Amino acid sequence: MPDNAALQRLSEGLRPIEAVRLSLLGPAARLAFRSREAGIGPAGEAFGVALPREANRFGQSGSRFAFWLGPDEWLLLAPGEDAAPLAAAIEAATLGVPHALVDVSSRSVGIEIAGREAAFALNQGCPLDLSLAAFPIGMCTRTLLGKAEIVLVRLGPELFHLDVWRSFAPYVIGYLDEARREFA
Amino acid sequence: MLIINCPWCGARPEIEFRYGGEAHIARPADPSALSDQEWADFLYNRTNPKGRHAERWRHIHGCGRYFNAVRDTVSDFFVATYKAGEPRPDIAGETK
Numbered sequence: 001m002p003d004n005a006a007l008q009r010l011s012e013g014l015r016p017i018e019a020v021r022l023s024l025l026g027p028a029a030r031l032a033f034r035s036r037e038a039g040i041g042p043a044g045e046a047f048g049v050a051l052p053r054e055a056n057r058f059g060q061s062g063s064r065f066a067f068w069l070g071p072d073e074w075l076l077l078a079p080g081e082d083a084a085p086l087a088a089a090i091e092a093a094t095l096g097v098p099h100a101l102v103d104v105s106s107r108s109v110g111i112e113i114a115g116r117e118a119a120f121a122l123n124q125g126c127p128l129d130l131s132l133a134a135f136p137i138g139m140c141t142r143t144l145l146g147k148a149e150i151v152l153v154r155l156g157p158e159l160f161h162l163d164v165w166r167s168f169a170p171y172v173i174g175y176l177d178e179a180r181r182e183f184a
Numbered sequence: 185m186l187i188i189n190c191p192w193c194g195a196r197p198e199i200e201f202r203y204g205g206e207a208h209i210a211r212p213a214d215p216s217a218l219s220d221q222e223w224a225d226f227l228y229n230r231t232n233p234k235g236r237h238a239e240r241w242r243h244i245h246g247c248g249r250y251f252n253a254v255r256d257t258v259s260d261f262f263v264a265t266y267k268a269g270e271p272r273p274d275i276a277g278e279t280k
C-alpha cells in the first residue's frame with residue numbers, strides 16, 4: 001500500500017505538462033455517511049454543509065464538501081482536518097437515528113487534474129460525457145477510470161478532483177500521465 | 185457502448201453496471217412449507233423469455249443502487265428502467 005511519502009515522490013517525479021496538470025491533494029478527513037430521511041438534516045448541520053439531495057451533486061461551505069454518492073449515501077470531505085471531532089459532532093447530532101458513519105480518511109487519496117485538456121485526459125479512461133452540459137460544475141459521481149473506481153468531481157470548466165482508493169492511486173496517476181503524453 | 189438509464193443518475197455507460205438476474209422474484213414467506221421442487225423453482229428456474237424481460241441491475245460503479253429494467257433479450261434494447269419496489273411497467277408489445 002503506497003503511503004503518502006511514496007505517492008508524493010511519485011507525483012513530484014511527473015513532468016510538468018500545462019494542458020493537463022496532475023497533482024496530489026493533501027491529507028483530508030473523509031467520512032462515509034449513510035442514513036435515511038431522519039438523519040440527513042442533522043448530519044449536514046453538524047458537518048456545516050447541508051447534504052445535497054439532488055443526485056450527483058456536491059455541497060460546499062468553506063473548504064468542506066459533502067458529495068452525494070447515492071440516495072442515502074454521502075462522502076464528507078474536510079481537507080487538512082482531523083476526522084475524529086467531525087465524526088463526534090455528527091454522531092452527537094444523529095444520536096438515536098439509524099445511520100452509519102465511518103472514518104475512511106486514509107482509505108483514499110485525492111488527485112487534482114487541471115488544464116484545458118483535463119477532460120480529454122480523463123476521458124481516456126472514464127466513459128462519462130464530460131462536456132459542461134452533461135457534467136457541470138458542482139457535479140460529483142462514482143465512476144470508473146480504467147480499471148479503478150473513482151469519485152470524480154468538477155470544480156471548474158478545466159478543474160477536476162478525483163478520489164481513489166489508495167492502492168489504486170499509482171495506477172490512476174500513471175494512467176493519467178500516459179493519457180496526457182501527447183501534450184508534453 | 186450501451187447506455188443504461190439509472191433511475192437515480194440518468195444515462196450512464198454500461199460498464200458502470202452489473203446484472204442482477206430476473207426481477208420480481210419474492211422469497212417464499214415460509215420456505216419449510218415448500219416441496220423440494222417448489223424450492224428449486226424459486227432458487228433456480230427462471231422464465232428466460234425471448235423478448236421483454238424484467239431484470240435487476242445494479243449501478244455498482246455509480247450510486248450503488250439496485251433497480252429494475254425491462255430489456256429485450258433479442259435486441260438488448262432497454263425498454264424501461266424503474267426503482268426497486270415499483271411495479272413492473274405495463275409495457276405491451278413483443279420483441280422489436
Ligand SMILES: [Zn+2]
Binds near residue numbers: 194243246249
Ligand atoms: Zn445510479
